[in-house]
Amino acid sequence: MSEFLTIGEPIALFGSEEVDKSLKDARHFQKFLAGAEVNVAVGVSRLGHSSEYITQVGKDPFGEFIIDQLHENQIGTDYISESADFWTAFQLKDRVSEGDPSIFYFRKGSAAAHFDQSVLDKIDFSEVKMAHLSGIFPAISPEAQKAFRYLISLLEKNKVRTTFDPNLRPQLWASQAEMVATINGLASHAEIVLPGINEG
Structure with a gap:
């Protein structure tokens, strides 16, 4: 049982150690746990609150790494399922001395995108005080969006009490119109909405 829970897609991030080298030319990378929602869960845990993370990872080295990292950060993994059929997402990110870094994702068709919403029926809500949701998870697949809406109903x-960060990722949506309509609809279920200035 936890005070806080969130749902999302955790990613194994390979960050370049070489400054201002393109992803094509970089040879040395360091591996990190990444994902917008998991970052929030880490922050909540560091503030001394119990936290649970809901997702699905692959039965692969990246999935094992993510679960280990969650344990290291005292984040609950009771609602994480593992899939032998789909892989855990990962990404590459370069290191820059100025401007925004380049990012390349390997996430389409990932284990999280095939999330089985039956996991949500196992959640013990008795001590949950706050849930944090983001617009990324419902964008990764129709299955993820269906599960996301079911979680909202629960x-x-x-x-x-629910917070919602739009966390717009236009590249994950079929069109801007679909993104805007869906995100606005999902945001209407939250008590607190946290858009960036441009997102607003």
């Missing part, structure tokens, strides 16, 4: 049923 949070509302259990009267859990």
Whole structure:
């Protein structure tokens, strides 16, 4: 049982150790745990609150790495399922001395994109005080969006206060119109919405 929970896609991030070298030319990378929602869970845990992370990873080295990293950060993994059929997402990110770094994702068709919403029926909401949601997870696949909407219904049923970060990722949506309509609809279920200035 935890005070806080969130759902998302965790990613194994390979960050270049070489400054201002393109991803094509970089040879040395360091591996990190990444993902917008998991970053929030880490912050909540560091503030001394119990936290649970909901997702699906592959039965692969990246999935094992992610679960190990969550344990190191005292984040609960009771609602993480593992898939032997789909892989865990990962990404490459270069290191720059100025401007925004380049990022390349390997996430399409990932284990999280095939999330089985039956996991959500196992959640114990009795001590959950806050849930954090983001617009990324419902963008990765129709299955993920269906599960996301089901989780919202469970949070509302259990009267859990919810925050929502639009976290817009236009490249994950079929069109801007679909992104705007879907994100606005999902945001309307949250008590607190946290857009960036441009997202707003």
